[in-house]
Amino acid sequence: MTWEPGRLDDQRHLSEADPGGMLLAVAASAAHVRTGYRTAVESRVERVADQGRPRAIAVAGMGGSAIAGDILAAVAGNGAPLPIVTLRSYQLPGWIGATDLVIAVSGSGDAEETLSVATQAVRRGCTLLAVGAPGSQLEAIATQASAVYVPVPLGGQSRANIWLLTTPLIVAAAALRLLPADADLFERVAKSLEDIAHRCRPSSESFINPGKSLALDVAGTVPMIWGSSPVAAVAAYRLACQLNTNAKYPAGYGELPEAAHNQVAVFDGPMAERDIFADSAGQTIRLVMLRDVEEHPQVTRRREAALRMARERDVPVSELMAEGTHPLERMAMLIALGDYASTYLALGYGIDPTPVSAITELKARISQ
Numbered sequence: 001m002t003w004e005p006g007r008l009d010d011q012r013h014l015s016e017a018d019p020g021g022m023l024l025a026v027a028a029s030a031a032h033v034r035t036g037y038r039t040a041v042e043s044r045v046e047r048v049a050d051q052g053r054p055r056a057i058a059v060a061g062m063g064g065s066a067i068a069g070d071i072l073a074a075v076a077g078n079g080a081p082l083p084i085v086t087l088r089s090y091q092l093p094g095w096i097g098a099t100d101l102v103i104a105v106s107g108s109g110d111a112e113e114t115l116s117v118a119t120q121a122v123r124r125g126c127t128l129l130a131v132g133a134p135g136s137q138l139e140a141i142a143t144q145a146s147a148v149y150v151p152v153p154l155g156g157q158s159r160a161n162i163w164l165l166t167t168p169l170i171v172a173a174a175a176l177r178l179l180p181a182d183a184d185l186f187e188r189v190a191k192s193l194e195d196i197a198h199r200c201r202p203s204s205e206s207f208i209n210p211g212k213s214l215a216l217d218v219a220g221t222v223p224m225i226w227g228s229s230p231v232a233a234v235a236a237y238r239l240a241c242q243l244n245t246n247a248k249y250p251a252g253y254g255e256l257p258e259a260a261h262n263q264v265a266v267f268d269g270p271m272a273e274r275d276i277f278a279d280s281a282g283q284t285i286r287l288v289m290l291r292d293v294e295e296h297p298q299v300t301r302r303r304e305a306a307l308r309m310a311r312e313r314d315v316p317v318s319e320l321m322a323e324g325t326h327p328l329e330r331m332a333m334l335i336a337l338g339d340y341a342s343t344y345l346a347l348g349y350g351i352d353p354t355p356v357s358a359i360t361e362l363k364a365r366i367s368q
């Protein structure tokens with residue numbers, strides 16, 4: 001697998017190397033927000049508020065489905081009057097009971113960890129909301145329990161349908177009055193996703209295409225992706241996961257202020273050392289900073305100081321700034337840029353972004 005930057009502006013290569021249509025799936029994000037909103041309203045998601053507000057919300061899911069829980073928590077924000085946690089495991093924690101809302105999210109509707117947690121939630125008498133493919137095992141569990149089910153029409157893998165899976169959770173949170181979110185907001189988010197899809201379209205060349213530019217920055221480095229707010233940190237984690245799954249590429253992720261207490265030390269380590277005698281620059285880390293308008297003032301100072309320190313040490317830096325008034329708009333924008341960058345990185349290496357054969361192999365090994 002060799003990195004060939006010219007591939008990013010070769011239209012034939014971009015379509016031939018992407019038979020699963022990952023670029024098309026990313027471009028469909030705006031449509032996914034609109035469909036996700038419509039499906040949530042048609043499924044009468046607001047019924048989760050019938051019993052009043054729960055004591056806590058736990059979102060169960062794995063991989064490209066679980067990130068919906070992280071997005072919900074970050075968008076609801078620090079002022080949320082109840083805890084919102086994401087569960088990525090087989091077991092429902094002991095503290096969750098009948099006064100809590102469990103939201104099970106599974107694109108396929110068949111992830112065994114998520115089914116296990118949903119079943120335990122029903123047994124414990126929790127309110128259950130489930131989101132996933134129509135006709136799935138998850139739908140059967142929800143229907144049996146008379147729980148609200150949102151059947152989202154997924155094309156392809158969960159990670160390529162993030163907004164179909166996430167939008168119903170935001171609609172539910174708005175019904176619980178945890179955040180302001182109405183049809184206008186979802187339309188604004190969809191419009192901003194359309195704008196990014198236009199700027200990052202395959203025919204837009206690398207020097208003006210922010211998705212291709214970030215792929216060019218990351219290629220050949222191990223990116224350390226930091227977010228400077230809870231919203232930006234979720235986008236940073238998503239980018240790391242998308243680099244893993246789309247480009248089969250390693251990535252580290254961190255959130256300020258925490259990253260300033262550990263990962264910053266890497267600036268002085270062997271992976272950051274410039275060796276002028278080596279064939280390549282001899283430097284393999286890159287700091288990718290995802291910025292948000294809503295930063296704690298001390299985090300702003302830490303971010304600025306960390307960026308200065310990186311530059312003083314010749315550690316390459318990429319910065320992306322979120323735009324938008326509502327945190328959902330800023331989240332969507334950062335995620336879309338990262339989705340494009342990870343897909344273009346795959347295509348620049350000549351890797352098909354869609355299949356994840358190592359994940360499939362691991363699942364097959366444990367099913368024997």
Ligand SMILES: O=P(O)(O)OC[C@H]1O[C@@H](O)[C@@H](O)[C@@H](O)[C@@H]1O
Nearest residue numbers: 062063064065106107108111158
């Ligand atoms: O998203 P569901 O279908 O619940 O599956 C959970 C996760 O399983 C993993 O092995 C991957 O395939 C992820 O992309 C997926 O999101």
